[in-house]
Amino acid sequence: MLHALANPARFLRLMAAIRPWAAGVAVLGLGVGLAWGLLYSPPDYQQGETVRIMYIHVPAAWMGMFIYAAMAVASATALIWRHPVAELVAKASAPAGAAFTLICLITGSLWGKPMWGAWWVWDARLTSMLILFFLYLGYIALWEAFDDPARAGRAAAILALVGAINLPIIKFSVDWWNTMHQPASVLTLEGPKIHPDILWPLLITAIGAKGYYVWLLTVRVRAEILKRQARILRFAAATDRRAG
Amino acid sequence: MALAVEQLACIRGERQLFSDLTFRLAPGEALLLHGPNGSGKSSLLRLLTGFLPPAAGRVLWDGVPALEDAEVHRDRLQYLGHQDAVKSQLGTGDNLLFWARLYGLDPVAAVKEVDAALEAAGLQRQRDLPGRYLSAGQKRRLALARLLLKPAALWLLDEPTNALDTAAVAWLGELLAAHRAKGGMIILASHVDVPLKDARRLDLPEGVLT
Amino acid sequence: MSAFLAIVARDLRLGFGAQGAMLTTLLFFVLAVSLFPLGVGPEPQILARIAAGVIWVAALLAAMLSLDRLFQTDQEDGTLDLLAQAPLPLGLVALAKTLAHWLTTGLPLSLIAPLLAILLQMEADAIPVLLAALLLGTPSLSLIGAIGAALTLGAKRGAVLVPLLTLPLVIPVLIFGVGAVEAAAYGLSAGPHLLLLGAFLAGALALSPFAIAAAVRLALE
Numbered sequence: 081m082l083h084a085l086a087n088p089a090r091f092l093r094l095m096a097a098i099r100p101w102a103a104g105v106a107v108l109g110l111g112v113g114l115a116w117g118l119l120y121s122p123p124d125y126q127q128g129e130t131v132r133i134m135y136i137h138v139p140a141a142w143m144g145m146f147i148y149a150a151m152a153v154a155s156a157t158a159l160i161w162r163h164p165v166a167e168l169v170a171k172a173s174a175p176a177g178a179a180f181t182l183i184c185l186i187t188g189s190l191w192g193k194p195m196w197g198a199w200w201v202w203d204a205r206l207t208s209m210l211i212l213f214f215l216y217l218g219y220i221a222l223w224e225a226f227d228d229p230a231r232a233g234r235a236a237a238i239l240a241l242v243g244a245i246n247l248p249i250i251k252f253s254v255d256w257w258n259t260m261h262q263p264a265s266v267l268t269l270e271g272p273k274i275h276p277d278i279l280w281p282l283l284i285t286a287i288g289a290k291g292y293y294v295w296l297l298t299v300r301v302r303a304e305i306l307k308r309q310a311r312i313l314r315f316a317a318a319t320d321r322r323a324g
Numbered sequence: 325m326a327l328a329v330e331q332l333a334c335i336r337g338e339r340q341l342f343s344d345l346t347f348r349l350a351p352g353e354a355l356l357l358h359g360p361n362g363s364g365k366s367s368l369l370r371l372l373t374g375f376l377p378p379a380a381g382r383v384l385w386d387g388v389p390a391l392e393d394a395e396v397h398r399d400r401l402q403y404l405g406h407q408d409a410v411k412s413q414l415g416t417g418d419n420l421l422f423w424a425r426l427y428g429l430d431p432v433a434a435v436k437e438v439d440a441a442l443e444a445a446g447l448q449r450q451r452d453l454p455g456r457y458l459s460a461g462q463k464r465r466l467a468l469a470r471l472l473l474k475p476a477a478l479w480l481l482d483e484p485t486n487a488l489d490t491a492a493v494a495w496l497g498e499l500l501a502a503h504r505a506k507g508g509m510i511i512l513a514s515h516v517d518v519p520l521k522d523a524r525r526l527d528l529p530e531g532v533l534t
Numbered sequence: 535m536s537a538f539l540a541i542v543a544r545d546l547r548l549g550f551g552a553q554g555a556m557l558t559t560l561l562f563f564v565l566a567v568s569l570f571p572l573g574v575g576p577e578p579q580i581l582a583r584i585a586a587g588v589i590w591v592a593a594l595l596a597a598m599l600s601l602d603r604l605f606q607t608d609q610e611d612g613t614l615d616l617l618a619q620a621p622l623p624l625g626l627v628a629l630a631k632t633l634a635h636w637l638t639t640g641l642p643l644s645l646i647a648p649l650l651a652i653l654l655q656m657e658a659d660a661i662p663v664l665l666a667a668l669l670l671g672t673p674s675l676s677l678i679g680a681i682g683a684a685l686t687l688g689a690k691r692g693a694v695l696v697p698l699l700t701l702p703l704v705i706p707v708l709i710f711g712v713g714a715v716e717a718a719a720y721g722l723s724a725g726p727h728l729l730l731l732g733a734f735l736a737g738a739l740a741l742s743p744f745a746i747a748a749a750v751r752l753a754l755e
Contacts, residue, residue: 159748214702221698225689228337234752235685239699242681242745246703249734253706256730260713308338315339373619375754398619407612413551414544425540426620470616 088305091165095298102295109288113139117281130194134278137187139286140180141205144212147177147293151219152244155237165301167233170240171223172300176293178216184209204258208251215243229308325386325477326350327372327509332381334367341367342529343380351477351507354500354520359528365513366406368528369480372511373403402476404484408467412456416447416466419455420473427474437473445469446495460487468496471503479503481512493519537622538630545634548607555600556638563596563643567650578655585654586664586715590708593643593668597675598697604635604683606692609753618754625743628750632680632742640672656719663718663728670731671711677738678703684749706734 117135151173157166188206189199200206222239226232326349333343341364349355357365370376372383374391383390390397410419420441424434442448445465450458458466464487471479479500485493497519500510512518525534549556570588574580608614608631617627647668651661682700686692714727 211702211705214698218695218699218702221695222685222689225686225691225695227690230337231688231752231755235689235749238681238745238749238752239685242678242703245741246706249706249737250702253709253730257709257713260716312338370755373615375615375618375751377755395621395623399621401619403615403619405612405615407610407615409612409616411544411548411611411613413548422540422544423616425543426537426617426622428536428621430536 092302095302099295099298102291105291106288106295109284109291113281113285113288121277121281133187133191135281135285137184137191138282139289140184141209142286143289144177144181144184147173151240155240158237168301168304169297172297174216174220176296181209181213181216204255208254211250328384330382333379334364334371335379336367342531345531347526347533349509352504354504354510354523356520356523356525357513357528358525363528365528366482369482369513372480400476401478401480402471402474404467404481406482408463410455410463410466413454415452415454417451420469423470424473441469441472444472461489461492464488465492477508479510483514485514485516485518537620538626541627541630542634545631546637549634549638556642559596559599559639560642562599563592566592582655585651585656586712589647589650590711594708596643597639597679600639601679601683602693602696604631604680605687609687624747624750628746629743632676636673636676640676644668644672660715660718663724664715666728667711667714667731670728670735671707674707674735674738675704677742681742681745684746687753
């Protein structure tokens with residue numbers, strides 16, 4: 081396994097092949113989707129121009145959840161098949177997921193001001209995203225808490241799986257809590273009624289964001305692999321010096 | 325009843341400690357692990373307990389892979405690590421009593437076995453003394469006394485002589501000899517001389533057997 | 535079974551002892567709840583309105599206090615290695631230790647909570663529900679907390695890390711627990727909330743021993 085890690089040439093080649101395509105999808109998707117949404121889509125008849133925040137808020141929320149799911153799948157792969165690259169994929173995903181979740185929270189708060197007259201409202205969806213953000217932070221903190229990256233990676237993988245099992249329950253409990261304290265939320269974006277003029281830019285932006293995520297993974301996983309190689313070489317050099 | 329280790333390799337923290345380690349151990353035999361600090365003596369012992377997964381190679385018990393069925397394997401062995409596993413708040417006798425109960429002895433048998441073990445270790449007078457008042461050597465003797473509470477074919481001992489005085493080392497020698505006389509096996513890591521007759525010696529990290 | 539009971543009995547002795555965490559945890563709980571009237575003012579209506587939430591949040595935080603030591607003391611003195619060699623699956627070893635943790639934290643917290651509820655002017659009808667909800671909910675805190683404790687074994691800043699990992703995961707317990715008490719205070723049925731607390735506990739009981747055992751095994755390597 082050490083040797084597979086020390087020379088995962090196949091993965092590096094694969095990533096090099098994917099990288100330009102992912103970058104292309106990211107630039108095109110984010111460019112077209114955001115331009116369409118922010119500049120050319122119709123204003124909402126109730127919310128006016130502020131509705132355009134949605135074209136950032138909603139794809140960011142989708143990405144925050146999507147990346148946690150990806151992280152859980154990568155963690156399961158790492159734990160079950162002991163696949164070292166899967167661990168690195170999970171590690172590289174966390175900051176990206178946390179960033180998207182934070183963007184979702186900030187835009188949600190910006191949207192809240194004109195909508196509700198307050199910078200923060202304990203709306204069910206926003207609250208769930210806030211908890212998701214905490215889960216990301218805990219995951220990242222656990223990675224940073226160990227000197228031994230092998231130990232950190234496996235502990236973090238267990239945490240990601242526990243979090244993934246618990247997330248639907250948290251989501252359910254937060255919805256429950258919300259209906260106990262206030263009527264249904266104002267932000268109703270889901271459901272079949274969404275107009276295509278809104279849906280298309282949202283979908284294209286989301287695809288672009290996924291392209292960006294994949295591009296980021298290829299860059300960061302490559303960096304992690306090179307870092308591991310450097311560590312192994314440094315150990316080897318130290319041992320050789322001691323032996324020689 | 326025999327232990328066979330085949331082409332075992334160990335990686336800790338992305339660093340290879342040893343590789344291609346092969347040896348066999350028959351009933352009554354003992355193996356002494358030698359090597360500088362960080363050569364993998366402790367890691368080999370932890371690997372044989374099943375704590376540490378081997379990076380390559382196999383551990384066989386009577387020709388059957390041993391580490392796969394952890395619940396069977398752990399009943400075959402007794403492990404003594406660097407630390408004594410003595411609870412400072414509990415009395416010396418209660419420390420042992422806990423292990424006796426954990427190993428499944430009924431209350432009456434447990435008290436009897438603990439009495440015998442305390443006497444063997446020369447700790448009867450410290451019976452009610454909390455662990456925090458024991459000297460380092462007494463704690464080590466208490467840890468060794470634990471070996472008497474559970475019959476196991478294989479003893480894996482990591483620096484058992486730590487903090488022991490000459491008399492206690494002699495006692496350890498008797499303990500080891502008695503275990504081997506009953507057909508037990510011993511793998512022992514130590515950087516000082518241990519009274520262990522006709523033991524073979526494994527030099528780490530090269531894996532040379534003499 | 536004797537091995538399971540031996541671990542519970544030993545951990546109880548260590549927990550109730552002078553150096554054990556039980557008294558500190560209880561004191562923290564009482565103190566934390568007592569700070570709220572000083573913070574928000576003594577108006578009975580306000581206190582009654584927030585009582586359930588305050589008691590539950592304080593219980594959550596108090597349960598976190600001693601969690602980081604749950605496996606750490608055993609790891610530091612080498613006991614954990616030997617517990618892993620006990621004639622008992624590691625998941626059950628973990629369950630035994632978690633049970634002892636609950637008996638020394640969650641149970642006493644639950645039993646003293648009605649007293650604090652009176653101090654906070656809680657509706658008399660809601661107090662038995664509070665006790666029931668705490669008795670059903672705090673075992674989940676110990677179980678999920680034990681996962682966090684096992685994951686952070688040997689980590690830097692483990693004491694701070696455990697609440698950071700655990701608290702987001704136990705939010706459902708907080709919500710259903712407070713929900714039960716508030717429902718009772720408004721004269722509604724607390725049943726659904728208590729059932730949800732029970733379901734969460736059943737799930738935690740079934741799944742967390744595996745997670746704890748996997749995490750402890752990492753620390754043994």
